[in-house]
Amino acid sequence: MILRAKYVIQNDRTFIEDGAVILCGSIIQKVGRYTEIRDLTPTKVIDLGSAVIMPGLINTHTHLELTHHKNLVNHYISFTDWLLQIITKSNSQDNQQINQAISDGIHLTLAGGATTIGNIHSAESGLKKLKYSQIRKVVFLETLGFSPHVFANESARINKRLESLQNDDLFTIAVTPHAPYSTSTKLYRHCTDIAKSKRLNLSTHIAETREEIEFLKHGTGKLTELLNILDIPLDTWTPPKVTPIKYLKEQGVLDIQPLLAHCNYLTNDDIDILAKSGSSVAFCPRSHQYFHHTNHPIARLISAGVNVSIGTDSLASNRSLSMLDELKFLANNYEELSSEMLISLFTINGAKSLKLKGIGKLEKNWQADLIVIGISDDQRPVFEQVCDQNSENLMTIVAGTICYKHKTIEI
Ligand SMILES: [Zn+2]
Known part of the structure; x- marks a missing residue:
C-alpha cells in the first residue's frame, strides 16, 4: 500500500x-x-x-480499566476524596465491565490518534483483552500495599502475574509500584529488583500532589488520614523526610531509568537528579488541569535534558482519551513549547519513555x-x-x- x-x-x-x-x-x-x-x-x-x-502519537500514561469512570467525580474537592471514589467504583466493577472498559478505551485511544500506549493495569481480569488488542502497548502491572504485613502475598502475586505473560510484537509487559503513599519501601525495592533482573520497564506515580510531599516529609496530612480511613496501619513507618524524587533515588529506583508519571512538584535539585539518572517523565496536561495543580515544570525539565513524554491519564480525570486533543491543549496553554517540540513529546520521546525501538x-x-x-x-x-x-x-x-x-x- x-x-x-x-x-x-x-x-x-x-x-x-x-x-x-x-x-x-x-x-x-x-x-x-x-x-x-x-x-x-x-x-x-x-x-x-x-x-x-x-x-502515531504515543500515550505514555493511561488507565484503560477506568474508561467507565468518566464523570464519576462531578465536583472535584480533593485528591484524597477523588482517590476514595475511584477505589470504591473500581472495586465494584465485574470482569465483564472491566473488559468492556478496556475495549472502549482502546477504541477511543485509536480514534484520538495514538498508536501506542503505556497502560497501567491493576485489575485481575482484562489482561487478555489488552494483550490481543490491535494497539501497541506496554502494560505496567500495578502493585500496591503499604502495610509490611501484605508484602509477602503481594510480591508473590506480582511475580506470578509477570511470569504468566509473554511479550509479543504489540505487547510488552512491565511493572508499576503505584505511589509512595500506597506502596511500601520494601515493595518498591522488590519491583526494582525484578525490573532489573528481567529487564522490564518500571513506572510509578510520583511527586503528584502537595499531600504526597507532606506525607513523605512529615508523615502528616490528608494521605495519612486516607490510610487511616482504609485501616492501613502506619505504626511501623517513619517518614523518610525527603522529596519524592530523593526517596526514589534512595531506594535505587532511579538506577533503572524508570518512567515517572506526573512529576508536578519538583525542586531544582529533583530536576538535576532526574536529568542525571536518565529517567523519563510522563506529563498528563489535562489531568494536571483537572486537579488544579500549579504550573507544571515541563519547560525546566526539558531544558535540563530530561526525556518528557505525554499521557492522557484516565477518563476519571480527563475529558477524552484523545492524544490529538491533548496536543491541541498543550499548543493552546503552553506557548513556550514550539510545535516541533510538541511533536517530539508526543512521538519519539514517548518511544524512549516506553523503551520501545522502531516507533516514533x-x-x-x-x-x-x-x-x-x-x-x-x-x-x-x-x-x-x-x-x-x-x-x-x-x-x-x-x-x-x-x-x-x-x-x-x-x-
Ligand atoms: Zn495514573
Whole structure:
C-alpha cells in the first residue's frame, strides 16, 4: 500500500511536501516525495489529499480499566476524596465491565490518534483483552500495599502475574509500584529488583500532589488520614523526610531509568537528579488541569535534558482519551513549547519513555505505526497546522493494520 498526502512529517524536524509512504506488511518500506516513490511498486495508491501523514502519537500514561469512570467525580474537592471514589467504583466493577472498559478505551485511544500506549493495569481480569488488542502497548502491572504485613502475598502475586505473560510484537509487559503513599519501601525495592533482573520497564506515580510531599516529609496530612480511613496501619513507618524524587533515588529506583508519571512538584535539585539518572517523565496536561495543580515544570525539565513524554491519564480525570486533543491543549496553554517540540513529546520521546525501538518516526524498516491528520490547509508551517484546534485524526494504522478510519475516508 502507498499512502500519499500533501505532507509527510517524518520526525520532529523533517517533513516532505507531496509525500508518500510505502507500507510492506507491518513495516515501512520507504518514505519520500510521491514523484520518487510512485513507480517503485505497483501497489495501490491511497491519495489522502490535504492531510498530513505522521508518526502515531504515543500515550505514555493511561488507565484503560477506568474508561467507565468518566464523570464519576462531578465536583472535584480533593485528591484524597477523588482517590476514595475511584477505589470504591473500581472495586465494584465485574470482569465483564472491566473488559468492556478496556475495549472502549482502546477504541477511543485509536480514534484520538495514538498508536501506542503505556497502560497501567491493576485489575485481575482484562489482561487478555489488552494483550490481543490491535494497539501497541506496554502494560505496567500495578502493585500496591503499604502495610509490611501484605508484602509477602503481594510480591508473590506480582511475580506470578509477570511470569504468566509473554511479550509479543504489540505487547510488552512491565511493572508499576503505584505511589509512595500506597506502596511500601520494601515493595518498591522488590519491583526494582525484578525490573532489573528481567529487564522490564518500571513506572510509578510520583511527586503528584502537595499531600504526597507532606506525607513523605512529615508523615502528616490528608494521605495519612486516607490510610487511616482504609485501616492501613502506619505504626511501623517513619517518614523518610525527603522529596519524592530523593526517596526514589534512595531506594535505587532511579538506577533503572524508570518512567515517572506526573512529576508536578519538583525542586531544582529533583530536576538535576532526574536529568542525571536518565529517567523519563510522563506529563498528563489535562489531568494536571483537572486537579488544579500549579504550573507544571515541563519547560525546566526539558531544558535540563530530561526525556518528557505525554499521557492522557484516565477518563476519571480527563475529558477524552484523545492524544490529538491533548496536543491541541498543550499548543493552546503552553506557548513556550514550539510545535516541533510538541511533536517530539508526543512521538519519539514517548518511544524512549516506553523503551520501545522502531516507533516514533517514519523511517525505512521502522514499524508502520502512523496516523493521518486532516488539516485546514493554510500558509502556516505544517507542524503548526497539526497542532491547530481544527485538525482531525482521519486514520490510525498500527503495524500496517488500519485500526481506525474516519467516516469520510473511503478505501
Ligand atoms: Zn495514573
